[in-house]
Amino acid sequence: xxxxxxxxxxxxxxxxxxxxxxxxxxxxxxxxxxxxxxxxxxxxxxxxxxxxxxxxxxxxxxxxxxxxxxxxxxxxxxxxxxxxxxxxxxxxxxxxxxxxxxxxxxxxxxxxxxxxxxxxxxxxxxxxxxxxxxxxxxxxxxxxxxxxxxxxxxxxxxxxxxxxxxxxxxxxxxxxxxxxxxxxxxxxxxxxxxxxxxxxxxxxxxxxxxxxxxxxxxxxxxxxxxxxxxxxxxxxxxxxxxxxxxxxxxxxxxxxxxxxxxxxxxxxxxxxxxxxxxxxxxxxxxxxxxxxxxxxxxxxxxxxxxxxxxxxxxxxxxxxxxxxxxxxxxxxxxxxxxxxxxxxxxxxxxxxxxxxxxxxxxxxxxxxxxxxxxxxxxxxx
Numbered sequence: 001x002x003x004x005x006x007x008x009x010x011x012x013x014x015x016x017x018x019x020x021x022x023x024x025x026x027x028x029x030x031x032x033x034x035x036x037x038x039x040x041x042x043x044x045x046x047x048x049x050x051x052x053x054x055x056x057x058x059x060x061x062x063x064x065x066x067x068x069x070x071x072x073x074x075x076x077x078x079x080x081x082x083x084x085x086x087x088x089x090x091x092x093x094x095x096x097x098x099x100x101x102x103x104x105x106x107x108x109x110x111x112x113x114x115x116x117x118x119x120x121x122x123x124x125x126x127x128x129x130x131x132x133x134x135x136x137x138x139x140x141x142x143x144x145x146x147x148x149x150x151x152x153x154x155x156x157x158x159x160x161x162x163x164x165x166x167x168x169x170x171x172x173x174x175x176x177x178x179x180x181x182x183x184x185x186x187x188x189x190x191x192x193x194x195x196x197x198x199x200x201x202x203x204x205x206x207x208x209x210x211x212x213x214x215x216x217x218x219x220x221x222x223x224x225x226x227x228x229x230x231x232x233x234x235x236x237x238x239x240x241x242x243x244x245x246x247x248x249x250x251x252x253x254x255x256x257x258x259x260x261x262x263x264x265x266x267x268x269x270x271x272x273x274x275x276x277x278x279x280x281x282x283x284x285x286x287x288x289x290x291x292x293x294x295x296x297x298x299x300x301x302x303x304x305x306x307x308x309x310x311x312x313x314x315x316x317x318x319x320x321x322x323x324x325x326x327x328x329x330x331x332x333x334x335x336x337x338x339x340x341x342x343x344x345x346x347x348x349x350x351x352x353x354x355x356x357x358x359x360x361x362x363x364x365x366x367x368x369x370x371x372x373x374x375x376x377x378x379x380x381x
Contacts, residue, residue, distance in 0.1 A: 041061055041081060044273050050336060055340070060091070064103070094248075152222065153194060163191060171188050187246060190215065199234050253282055281341075286370075296317055298316040306341065308333075349361065
């Protein structure tokens with residue numbers, strides 16, 4: 001690693017959309033960026049080198065899962081997460097708050113943190129802002145997230161407000177616990193459900209605390225896309241222009257295009273990898289469910305322009321056969337096809353912003369999806 005510091009530069013604007021670069025000692029992250037999800041120190045069904053070759057500058061790993069297995073102290077003793085998973089490029093770690101709320105059993109939340117039972121074996125654990133930051137420091141991630149509470153939507157305003165204010169108090173404790181880590185960054189997480197007033201207050205208070213970047217959390221958890229986009233539009237004017245903006249857990253290709261056009265710089269989502277493992281591919285022709293019988297005799301490649309060889313060099317009928325047969329190769333190949341498409345989508349957006357033609361680019365992409373639908377591909381969601 002070099003002695004470079006963490007920094008963010010906006011190189012070009014096209015409306016609210018931003019072309020930029022996040023600089024870290026482990027390499028640059030071109031934005032808008034899609035971060036493949038490597039929850040347990042692996043992007044499922046993919047070798048790290050292949051993830052990189054498809055265009056990823058950064059991957060995401062998760063505090064909750066890695067604290068349970070193999071353990072943060074063990075990863076640190078083995079040289080840190082980058083060496084452990086053979087990914088020498090930037091890594092962002094989520095703080096585990098969402099997973100505690102969605103996966104853990106018999107959890108008890110109070111001002112100090114959360115006591116919970118592992119979803120794996122029922123063992124008892126405590127996660128506090130201080131422990132979440134300690135785990136991320138042990139892992140050695142380049143971008144570390146504050147510990148927060150994420151509520152499910154829809155929920156009462158009073159519940160959204162309670163969780164937002166607790167997350168703010170935890171944000172201050174997280175930032176203190178993060179301390180000084182040259183070359184690494186800590187991001188605050190804006191919460192508040194879909195209430196505009198709560199979201200603005202959360203953003204203002206996080207900016208006052210002074211984070212290296214700002215995430216919008218608690219979305220893509222069941223609310224309509226229109227509410228998600230309205231929340232983004234509410235928050236963006238409050239966030240400083242010289243810091244990266246990260247929309248957590250989003251989403252479909254259309255979600256990404258809509259959000260980056262509103263000023264979001266970074267994304268992550270399990271959608272492309274999870275869909276690939278279940279026979280679904282995302283392409284410039286739209287979304288295809290290869291379990292469908294209509295692909296059984298289809299000799300065409302999935303997408304002859306994809307940078308993933310699996311999309312170019314084999315007939316759709318072959319992948320349909322492997323999916324129906326439960327073959328592991330199908331999970332690997334379709335995951336690669338999806339990650340390639342997501343990275344191609346981001347690369348196209350970056351080029352379009354550089355040339356200030358983002359609106360035309362999005363229109364062209366959507367026209368491709370529509371054409372695919374007319375020729376028999378499933379509707380893009």
